[in-house]
Amino acid sequence: MAQPLRIVVAKPGLDGHDRGAKVVARTLRDAGHEVIYTGLRRTAQQIVETVRDEDARFLGLSSLSGAHSHLFPKVCELLKQEGLEDVIVFGGGIIPHEDRADLFAAGIKAIFGPGTPTAEILDFIQHANAMDDAGVGQENDWHWESKA
Amino acid sequence: MNDEISRALNGERRALARVLSAIENRTVSIEEMSGSDSSSTEDIMWSTMAITGAPGVGKSVLVDALMTLWAKQGHRIALLAVDPSSPRTGGALLGDRVRMTSVDNPAIKDQVYVRSIATRTASGSVPLIVEDMASFLHSCGWNRVLIETVGSGQSELRCAAVADRIVVVEGPARGDGIQAEKAGLLELADAVLVNKADLDGAKKHASELQESFALGQNEAPPVLLTSGLQGIGIEQAAEMLFELKASDRATKARMRERLLARHERRLVNHPSYNECLKRLTEGTIDIENALSILQGEHDE
Numbered sequence: 001m002a003q004p005l006r007i008v009v010a011k012p013g014l015d016g017h018d019r020g021a022k023v024v025a026r027t028l029r030d031a032g033h034e035v036i037y038t039g040l041r042r043t044a045q046q047i048v049e050t051v052r053d054e055d056a057r058f059l060g061l062s063s064l065s066g067a068h069s070h071l072f073p074k075v076c077e078l079l080k081q082e083g084l085e086d087v088i089v090f091g092g093g094i095i096p097h098e099d100r101a102d103l104f105a106a107g108i109k110a111i112f113g114p115g116t117p118t119a120e121i122l123d124f125i126q127h128a129n130a131m132d133d134a135g136v137g138q139e140n141d142w143h144w145e146s147k148a
Numbered sequence: 149m150n151d152e153i154s155r156a157l158n159g160e161r162r163a164l165a166r167v168l169s170a171i172e173n174r175t176v177s178i179e180e181m182s183g184s185d186s187s188s189t190e191d192i193m194w195s196t197m198a199i200t201g202a203p204g205v206g207k208s209v210l211v212d213a214l215m216t217l218w219a220k221q222g223h224r225i226a227l228l229a230v231d232p233s234s235p236r237t238g239g240a241l242l243g244d245r246v247r248m249t250s251v252d253n254p255a256i257k258d259q260v261y262v263r264s265i266a267t268r269t270a271s272g273s274v275p276l277i278v279e280d281m282a283s284f285l286h287s288c289g290w291n292r293v294l295i296e297t298v299g300s301g302q303s304e305l306r307c308a309a310v311a312d313r314i315v316v317v318e319g320p321a322r323g324d325g326i327q328a329e330k331a332g333l334l335e336l337a338d339a340v341l342v343n344k345a346d347l348d349g350a351k352k353h354a355s356e357l358q359e360s361f362a363l364g365q366n367e368a369p370p371v372l373l374t375s376g377l378q379g380i381g382i383e384q385a386a387e388m389l390f391e392l393k394a395s396d397r398a399t400k401a402r403m404r405e406r407l408l409a410r411h412e413r414r415l416v417n418h419p420s421y422n423e424c425l426k427r428l429t430e431g432t433i434d435i436e437n438a439l440s441i442l443q444g445e446h447d448e
Contacts, residue, residue, distance in 0.1 A: 039246035055165035
């Protein structure tokens with residue numbers, strides 16, 4: 001790999017469980033990336049400012065509290081407002097399949113549920129990174145179809 | 149990139165983050181930047197301060213408390229927080245930000261900038277490219293830059309190569325009086341903070357350090373008790389550190405670190421560096437051959 005990718009892994013909202021986020025962070029680290037972990041209970045604004053100041057290429061959001069339909073699109077909206085259209089956003093946690101279409105429409109490029117093999121997340125990262133228009137505010141409406 | 153550099157110089161944080169990445173990735177060099185004059189017009193005691201010490205002594209929490217206080221007094225403070233890269237995979241988990249409340253405080257967040265940095269291929273607790281990143285921050289009006297090093301041991305002195313001031317953070321119960329007598333990092337300290345002052349052993353450790361410094365020939369650096377978590381001694385520490393003078397004890401040692409650091413950087417940046425490593429691994433050349441190749445003339 002030429003340069004490691006910088007990836008922010010964040011927990012928006014009032015959700016105290018971060019085992020999943022830590023597993024993803026560790027997976028990305030072990031694949032040679034630089035992972036900035038925000039810790040628990042971040043607001044959308046805080047997450048977006050972290051992505052901006054850390055110059056992250058990817059943002060991973062984790063939610064197990066059921067508030068994803070509110071919080072994830074809000075983060076996407078703020079990213080676009082801050083001029084961070086080219087950041088690639090993915091999500092994970094307890095996200096029912098019927099909620100996913102709206103999240104993809106908001107600009108999220110992949111949703112990974114429980115039981116996703118970590119290798120699939122790395123495949124997604126590699127695939128999305130090779131595209132130049134997979135950012136949250138860019139035209140391409142492609143998204144990764146996850147099996148889990 | 150030129151457009152981004154000028155937007156960064158005008159205070160745009162997104163552009164600043166981008167340019168810092170470019171410096172870190174060596175796709176742009178600080179020398180090529182037009183109009184980036186790092187000399188500050190403001191008369192200040194120091195512009196780059198390294199905060200170093202063993203893992204877990206509380207550097208991040210302490211740095212956050214200091215940044216919060218300075219920002220509330222109206223100063224602008226940038227932090228370059230360094231964590232280790234895996235020697236195996238090259239990846240890194242950069243976790244210093246978890247402890248940073250100042251960047252989330254709406255009253256002061258515009259006056260603080262925090263950037264996490266992985267050591268990548270650097271040896272020691274601070275990658276030398278941090279010097280250039282700090283220099284660009286200075287050009288962008290971030291006159292005070294803190295560098296939080298990787299948790300480091302007794303003989304990790306490389307931060308002396310990139311910072312004007314070195315603050316060593318110690319914790320309570322860090323060994324007996326003999327530990328304070330040992331040579332190493334403490335000899336380069338411009339100030340020592342004994343953190344976790346609320347815990348047993350902190351006062352004793354602070355007085356052992358003071359006694360040890362008093363035995364030396366030169367002026368002793370200030371030793372203060374602090375607790376980043378409980379807020380003990382933070383105001384005094386902030387005041388003392390802001391006007392901290394360079395200790396005269398270690399000028400030669402500092403210059404040695406700077407010289408060695410520059411030399412290492414010259415080797416690592418040599419166009420044949422990776423080729424030499426490869427050939428060393430294959431056994432087709434030996435260390436002496438590699439050195440004579442890498443010490444040849446080249447444009448950095």
